[in-house]
Amino acid sequence: MQAYSAESQEILVDVSSEAPHVYHMRLNRPNRRNAITFELWGEMKTVVERLEHEPNCRVIVVSGNGDSFCSGIDLQDGLSNVITTMSNGELDVGRRGIALGRFLQVAQDGFNAIAKCQKPVIAAVHNHCIGVGAELIMACDIRIASQDANFSIKEVDVGLAPDVGALSRMQKIVGNDSWVREMCFTCRNFNAEEALRYGFISRIYPTAKETLDAATQLAKVISEKSPIAVQGTKVNLNYSRDHSDADGQLFVKAWNMGMLQSEDLVESAKAYMAKRKPLFKNV
Template identity: 45%
Template sequence: MPEYSFETIKVTFPSPFVAHVELNRPKKLNAINGAMWADIRSVFDTLRDDPDVRAIVLSGSGRGFTSGLDLFSLELPTVEGDPSRTAFKIRPYVKSLQDSLSAIERCDKAVVAAIHGPCIGGGIDITTACDIRYASKDAFFSVKEVDIGLAADVGTLQRLPKVVGNNSWVRELCLTGRNFDAKEALEYGFISKLFPEPANVLEEALATAKFIAEKSPVAAIGTKHLLNYSRDHTVQEGLDYTAAWNMVMLTTPDLPEAAAANMQKKKATFAKL
């Protein structure tokens, strides 16, 4: 198994084939600093290639999911007296931050976000890159970037409209920066389940991850990949791509293994990838 040792992230393995990833700067409300940007990319790239992991839960340690960007750690690259060359340095810097959070979406394994307390700014960027979102009643959210003088630039403006499908609500949140609570998040489809306490949301997220991890990894990874592809393409393009994908994947031994297990009413056992 790869080494999972990170400065700002804790990784545990609570059940077979399930990883629990925790944002781990509790004294700073898991504010996202330079080290955390790098750790998020590293941990999800590593989990993507780990054959002992089939599903992931992502949560925050301490009092909340994350308070968003750690403004005290923000160090924009500059070239004194030269705005154009400064811009050419800022662009790859922003692209690097975007890539850190896109690592969650790129990860082949399903990612379940377990959200409690504040989920602010970068927390929306992170959770919109996840596959499934649960929250506890104490959770609250904000697309906060407009209040600190910038347009959100690492995923929220691109992913949130596709997650919830209500453009008016998305624009209201992004243009006002107002808070919205877990009940409103459920109403508009940002989260799919709401729980009374943080412990409940984590327990349910781990149970969902365990359930997914019991499926064929060929089927589960293919399902996530095809959902992501189809989201960004036309229906016909998605169908054509799926036909090409399944030309190979339908030959997997996982298919007869799953069919036999269903007929015999027992759990199937699938080989690691």
């Protein structure tokens, strides 16, 4: 499964199966340090939605080909349509605003597809993870990075408020409002050690290869669990994050009224008693 650029047939998102139930999604613009365009956002949404509905896929690993994970938005190629719209004198302010909103929706949908995907998504970060690159990994469930990783929330430096996830997700990930605001207001770089200290990532590895290997191994561990249980856990974690404790418990009760009837519960019990690994069907 590969996503191509409509204009150049360049593979923008390269997808492969790394293990029986683990799929690897690579940003594939290494000559531009995986800078993101609106076309790439659209392809990312398409790929993630396909993987969400692929029964054999249970966990997704996201990485970047080449020297960097993602250097941010492609200011040269990625904003040409936006600039054209903004300078269109034939449109009034309201119509230009609505047209710009459509572009922003494409960008948000690209990352929202990751956040909404019922299957766990693990980000394996190396070197640059800048601007929208950092916002991409905020949509992921687990974030690990190599020692050379460096991050920044860069949008204020280019004259806009972050609009593809940083302002709605970062506070919930980190839990330190003061630090989040410092990063968003100043746009300063922070390294892997600082990211780990504040909970932005969960692990650091010496090299990019070791980071990707660790992400793949972690994905394999998760993929051997009941997909009914894992996907239900993600859905309920996402719901409870945005609702009260009482609402979260009501939601998971209703969820498990159906999911407890799955054969996975019985298979887990049988495997435990027989001291063997459980075997679960695809979903």
